[in-house]
Amino acid sequence: MREPNRSRSAQTVRYAFGRPILLRIAAFALLNVPSAIMTVDQAPGTYFDLGPHLVEDFRGTYEFKHKHVEFVQTAAGGYLARSSGDESPQEDRLVIESGYVCWVLGGSNGTWLKIRVSFRSGDRWEHVFRGWNQQYVVTDTDLAVSVPAGGLQHCARLRVSWVAHEPDMEGPQEIVLYLAPHLGIVKRELWSNSSKYHEEVLTKYARPQAN
Numbered sequence: 001m002r003e004p005n006r007s008r009s010a011q012t013v014r015y016a017f018g019r020p021i022l023l024r025i026a027a028f029a030l031l032n033v034p035s036a037i038m039t040v041d042q043a044p045g046t047y048f049d050l051g052p053h054l055v056e057d058f059r060g061t062y063e064f065k066h067k068h069v070e071f072v073q074t075a076a077g078g079y080l081a082r083s084s085g086d087e088s089p090q091e092d093r094l095v096i097e098s099g100y101v102c103w104v105l106g107g108s109n110g111t112w113l114k115i116r117v118s119f120r121s122g123d124r125w126e127h128v129f130r131g132w133n134q135q136y137v138v139t140d141t142d143l144a145v146s147v148p149a150g151g152l153q154h155c156a157r158l159r160v161s162w163v164a165h166e167p168d169m170e171g172p173q174e175i176v177l178y179l180a181p182h183l184g185i186v187k188r189e190l191w192s193n194s195s196k197y198h199e200e201v202l203t204k205y206a207r208p209q210a211n
Helices: 021-042
Strands: 053-060 066-073 079-085 090-097 100-104 111-116 124-129 132-147 150-166 169-180 184-192 195-206
Touching (some): 111 124, 111 169, 132 195
Antiparallel strands (some): 053 195, 066 079, 079 090, 090 100, 100 111, 184 195
16 A cells, blocks of 8 residues: 655645545545455465465375375465365365465365464464364474475474374374475374374375466
8 A cells, every 4th residue: 555645735635536636545545455454364375375276196104095186276265175086085175264274174064274374483373173172383384394296395394282082082192284385285194192193295296287
């Protein structure tokens, strides 16, 4: 927003279309403030600014052996995330709201992950998922991460922890996420009672060109 020229005196203000020029500038500024705020709020941030179309493939150790994920940007600035492979096909959504990237599951409509658009090392926040009070903590923001897709720089590491009391999940649980700029999650580890039982890594990615 550009401030009006203050070098002119009030006597030099001229009228256009029957309204003072300064009043028209002020009205334009007021009308555009909400729009500017909304644009900032809906920006996905460095890690989830994936471009118009991104395709990624992952290799897993337990939950699946191969997963293919296609991200397609929506008009609202988020993404559709279509996954296939060893698991059943699913279409999730990445929604940007209130300064967070929310990964909304297509089957249950629950928010699986809630990651701040911008963060620093040491930042913490909470999120309730399926009745679990999950604690997020950012442990690093400038890691070099090596995955089959290549060496990735300036990556972040987030730890999501909670205590489960379920028939098939009991005790301390943790998800460790590695995020790369403009690629999103490139590595994910699942831990239960201090024992890692699943790891998935990015094996390749591509950015298809629009026809």
